[in-house]
Amino acid sequence: xxxxxxxxxxxxxxxxxxxxxxxxxxxxxxxxxxxxxxxxxxxxxxxxxxxxxxxxxxxxxxxxxxxxxxxxxxxxxxxxxxxxxxxxxxxxxxxxxxxxx
Numbered sequence: 001x002x003x004x005x006x007x008x009x010x011x012x013x014x015x016x017x018x019x020x021x022x023x024x025x026x027x028x029x030x031x032x033x034x035x036x037x038x039x040x041x042x043x044x045x046x047x048x049x050x051x052x053x054x055x056x057x058x059x060x061x062x063x064x065x066x067x068x069x070x071x072x073x074x075x076x077x078x079x080x081x082x083x084x085x086x087x088x089x090x091x092x093x094x095x096x097x098x099x100x101x
Contacts, residue, residue, distance in 0.1 A: 004045035007034045007069065008062025013055030030059060034069065
């Protein structure tokens, strides 16, 4: 099994009646979706993501990939906010405290 990242936009179940009457959903009725699923193939990941919508409906077919948005941004060299960089292990060893003799 592999971890697939599913990202897309959907209309929640509570807003579907309004959308069906009016046609096109307004921006306040659309919600983002970004989750990871363990699956054997992208099709199975899409089925799991659709079940996770709990009655909602996709606006467009969601994007399914093996890398998350965070990993793509780091690979592209996008700037990071201070304090959000991944922690690096310290190479400097601390001196052992003496027993005071």
